Amino acid sequence: MTDLAHIRNFSIVAHIDHGKSTLADRLIQLTGTVSERDMKEQLLDAMDIERERGITIKANTVRIEYKAKDGETYILNLIDTPGHVDFAYEVSRSMQAVEGSLLVVDATQGVEAQTLANVYQALDADHEIVPVLNKIDLPAAEPARVAEQIEDVIGIDASDAVHISAKTGLGIPDVLEAIVTRLPAPKGERNVPLKAMLVDSWYDAYLGVVVLVRIMDGVLKKGDRIRMMQTGAIHNVDKLAVLRPGMVDVAALGPGEIGIFTGSIKQVRDTRVGDTITHEKHSAQKALPGFKPSVPVVFCGLFPVDSAEFDDLRNAIEKLALNDASFSYEMESSAALGFGFRCGFLGLLHLEVIRDRLEREWGIDLITTAPSVVYNVYLKSGEMIELHNPADMPDLTYVDHIEEPRITATILVPDEFLGDVLKLCHDRRGIQKDLTYAGSRAMVVYDLPLNEVVFDFYDRLKSITRGYASFDYQIDSYRADNLVKMQILVNDEPVDALSIMVHRDRAESRGRAMCEKLKELIPRHMFKIPIQAAIGGKVIARETLAALRKDVTAKCYGGDVTRKKKLLEKQKAGKKKMRQFGKVEIPQAAFISALKMDG
């Protein structure tokens, strides 16, 4: 146990690519927490997907020991938080567990929308904030201008911002000193009943559920009997450790400390993030405030390409859900796709991450249906139903009106791209709320329907601004609009997995775009295939895919049989990646690609 004065708990707030993970790596490296031999780039981003995409998804924690200039040794606990808007909720709860933040801003880029959202969360959590200007070694760095921008936009003092280059290691010792001297020590009392905040939990194949806790008051020891105050569950502390970032056993954790314990807990669902942990006996009287639960906002169907893999998918989804309480699922059956799951996600990135993990870690090929938001459908009877799946849309004669979720989107963009961004927001049914300038960059605030954003808004924004725009959003409210369900018919058969909810005014153009896309995506068959978009019984767009006329191997003799048979096997395997709709086979990729809009 360490006394409070020698503990500093902090997180790092940064935009993607502004160097958060690299800085965390340097802090770990410079303090000798991990030997050079074990040093991997982006140590804390443990999942393959996190490393590949250069993002952090789950909060990760590391305990660093640092001998400061005052000659004392300090324990620094870093909780590395996700940077993406989908995981804002994880950010907020991680922030509750620490007292300060490093605000890392790329000195060549300046403040981004995402930085803003996260720094506001840090301010909400009463954090002391130390601005850090990164990439100071690059010729394009403008530290003075960026410091000014931080003061203008965020409203915090940036005059003594730490100048660093996480890449070269320049200024890293100054960061460590600033953590010790400028961030506050945690508060808490040792000789009172235990109060520990459940910050996060995850499933480990060997240990069962691992619980990350921040001790607020009291002392947690190995062997203790503890109670989860919300759920009432009692567990025995089998293992108590700190993360460096590997687990290092400790006998006890005192106030201000952050560590993990295990206690034969079977599922992540059995632990409630934000819950207060106390001792079974001598319990705390009052729980900590806790967090509001995360709510899925994007839904889609996940179906196994090979229907024989349904049980594998169920198993995989259950395992994943063990580790991710923010992801919801329920069984769904589709006329065309068979049995699968309707799943709820925090956002589109969350969806992609889960899908990638199912495909990669469990080896299941998946069909992902069109992502949808949750609509509130008001029936004439006065009843309201939450529509998670356009396929479940009631007959229009029963419907009074439909409300859709809207968001408040903040976009920061260099001047030159402003016109294109305004057009994009307008095309997506946006209502401008604000337009201000910070330096040579505009900050626009838009009220947008979530369903227009959920699919490929962010991709489009990146491409029209060549990656210079940054974007963040908050769910705002539900509002009524002229929404209809559009169906796609392939060879005169409706494909329920391609049904979408769309604004009436946008239906024709969306329908035409989807038919054109499907014409490219569906391979030619031995017969011609009409592809239509329809609202109710009315066809609003149509394309025709011509019949296959040539697909034959020119030469096939004795020496070719083995090879051609393998090719045929491969093509048959390729057929498995298709779904049969009547007589037509649709490649699984089509279910997502058909929805991508080019304009």
Added chain:
Amino acid sequence: MSLAIVQTLSENSLPPSSVAEDWRAGGFGLYLHWPFCQAKCPYCDFNSHVAGDVDQVRWRAVLLSEIARVATETPDRVLNTVFFGGGTPSLMDPDLVAAILDAVRAAWPLANDLEVTLEANPTSVEAGRFRGYRDAGVNRVSMGIQALNDSDLRRLGRLHSVAEARNAFAIARNVFDRVSFDLIYARQHQTRAAWRTELREAMAMAADHLSLYQLTIEPGTAFGRLANAGRLDGLPDDDRAADMYADTQEICGAAGLPAYEISNHARPGAESRHNLIYWRGGDYAGIGPGAHGRLTLGGTRYATQTPLAPAAWLERVERAGSGELPRQVLAPFDQAQEYLMMALRLREGAQIDRWDKLSGSVDILQKINGLDGLNVLHCHAGTLALTDRGRPVLNAVLRELLAEV
């Protein structure tokens, strides 16, 4: 239409009554691979090597040893056909061809109408060896003419001219009873009209057999690399290629050389008997580097294969007494699939009772019902065959027929 296709099975005793005897319906042939060429053609993905000096003495010894080995495994079989393929077998010394055919005659009882084919390039040098090949026992040549247009020949990497090819062809017609030649079409920048004209010229040359291949861009070839780099322009799209295929059927049919297989045309009775063994699911021994075989021995059917590299094959034979890599057992069901895949290439089609026996009675007719209304297959008198409409989309038909069987 029905075709009077020559029988290859008569000497190999009775029609097949069981899986173990199924090969008898196709006959028995010997394939010999000569892997060397003077130059590698940019479209060719066959096992061919450019080598200056070939030690024909060493090759003779190794080829003869392989013939003897295969013969001891297939005693008392009547040999229907021999095929020298390549590479360019017309680079072989006629003496070597003679020695091989002497050994073949000593090794197996021969069919009365033994067909011995040799693939030849249409150059004057090679034409000079034609008499030697005939005297050795070759009775059919298949000439790689490829195009009747000099600029396209150059583009295809061929070393001969049209004039030289016509000359070599005339010599071949004099020397051999049966002559076939190959053309490649759907070439870069080739129009339908140009192909129709070229094909009519080919008809006028009075061959009894033609192999007409649509240019296929294979991975690992020079054309494949160019195509990947986006530098192979002017290739027809699938619709134009389909039109050219239809033109080919029309012109050859009118000239009395209808297609008896996807890409092969013959006057009735002049079909390649050796190739029919492949398409009819017969047995064949493959000798030489990279040669494949299908042999039914002791009731089990095997797929045989040898190393691709000439040196590796030679050494393997010299060291181990056999050029073969470990044999793969072909389960009856694999045989059934191969049979369907190959036999549907033929106009005569596949025999449903053979499929039933090999597949263990997997109901192919039910699969055919799924293709109902598309007019790609017809079923008549116990045979299953493609229609004119089905032939150019055979791969798609096979995917349906063999899906989930």
